[in-house]
Amino acid sequence: MSRLIDIDPVPELRRRIANELSAAFDLSKPIRYSRSPGRLDVMGGIADYTGSLVCEMPLACAAAVGLQPRADRSVQIVSFNLLDDHRPFTLVVDLDSLDQSNETLQKAFGESGRKWAGYIAGCLTMLHRDGLIDLHEPSMRGLNLALLSTVPLGAGVSSSAAIEVATMMNLVEHFSLRDRLDAMKIGAMCQRVENEIVGAPCGIMDQVTSAAGRAGSLLRLVCQPHELKEPLTLPDSIRVVGINSNVKHSVGGGEYGKTRCAAFMGHKMILEQMRKFGAEAGRELIADPMRGYLANLDPDDYKRFFRVVLPETILGKSFIEQFESTIDKATRVNPDVTYSVQAATDHHVLEARRVREFVRHLEEAKLACDPKARKLSLDKSGHLMYASHKSYGDNAHLGAVECDCIVDLVRANESGGLCGAKITGGGSGGTVAVLCDESTLADETLDRVMLEYAKRTDKSASLIAGTSDGGWWAGTELA
Secondary structure, three states: OEEEEOOOOHHHHHHHHHHHOOOOOOOOOOOEEEEEEEEEEEEOHHHHHHOOEEEEEEEEEEEEEEEEEOOOOEEEEEEHHHHHOOOOOEEEEEHHHHOOOHHHHHHHHOOOOOHHHHHHHHHHHHHHHOOOOOOOOOOOOOEEEEEEEOOOOOOOOOHHHHHHHHHHHHHHHHOOOHHHOOHHHHHHHHHHHHHHHHOOOOOOHHHHHHHHOOOOEEEEEEOOOOEEOOOEEOOOOEEEEEEEOOOOOOOOOHHHHHHHHHHHHHHHHHHHHHHHHHHHOOOOOOOOOOOOOHHHOOHHHHHHHHHHHOOOOEEHHHHHHHHOOOOOOOOOOOOOOEEOHHHHHHHHHHHHHHHHHHHHHHHHHHHOOOHHHHHHHHHHHHHHHHHHHHHHHHOOOOOOHHHHHHHHHHHHOHHHOEEEEEEOOOOOOOEEEEEEEOOHHHHHHHHHHHHHHHHHHOOOOEEEEOEOOOHHHHOEEEO
8 A cells, every 4th residue: 555645756857867868968958847747537537538528636646758959850768667667768769750640650659669659759740740840840950858757657547648748848848839839739739649649549638637737626628629617626625536456557458449439339320310300300400419429418318319229239340331430530440349339328428417417516515504515415426426437337348346346445434534436537447536535534544445455356555646737837947
């Protein structure tokens, strides 16, 4: 059992560059440093890619990047995390090589020991594609980039988004582009790095939280495609923390992609049913009433009119023959895969409502003067988290028995200052978000939960706590 609280990687990165990379970096000249945090998915999770409201907490743990220009046209990337793991930790690429097709770049960075560098080098590709820099300009010089991250890898708290945003923020300042971009655009470009260069079909909430999150508040984002709302401050003496199950999670995993694809298959089938209803009523349906997002479908209408037309499962080949394709650019229907369309659509349509109600109950708790009314609202928020967690396993097929164990333990210890819990982000392991009191009692209860988890699973849990500003607000520093 361990605690990960308020770990700032920048001072350590600065020290290690000076002590270990003096041959690559000119220590007599300034080095630009940036940092961007991981995020704790409190509610919304995978429903970001179907347009839901999501609620995310920027964490204290963060990725830090040091940048210094080179005299040639090479980009040298160093990861201290990989160095510490005794794995290949340096990659050198040419600037011109970063202007290639997605397929070519995914293949290049998909080679053994190179994928990690795609999150960093891909930021240069995006800046070039958006016309903000020209990789082929003869005067363009290369870069030395060094990475150190305190965001746990594979824990479902967006270690990759933290790396992308820290890199992008550093490049934005290096190329003097801040007046041409904002936090939302940076988040969107970083999502494209993950989708197009790395090949992971993530939504946008991770990158936007890492860029635009404010310490101590839940970032609220309507993912259509990215409408930022006012941050949500939690009720007094209430916080969210994460318990890392130490079961590795990956957005690039097969179940995540299958569930995402199945949800968009459900969207296509529902739209076709809407067209049939329109034709029967003598009205041609031209535009999508859902505006491209399942989150805009009323859950009651879904259960009454559309759920019945969705198959529990469908072979990809059969879907392609009937409907050709989905609107999702990040996934492709595999003709040989069987998709659980109804269950995936259930999760996404109903999750969007759960998030809206979660926010409403938290806001009621903030305003409540009566302690009983406050507790009732907090209990309702917590129960919505439990419902989200159950749907992750039953409908999205992204659960994990270890995370179920943590959630069950939280539920059994609510009298110790705990309110609710759910699996986070892409699921299939990773971290459980816990809504709880900010008190010594809650701290002691969390310790008991993690100790009991270790007894039941033979796995050690770690607490992820603390919060910090996103990369846009943290900015960069020359030192």
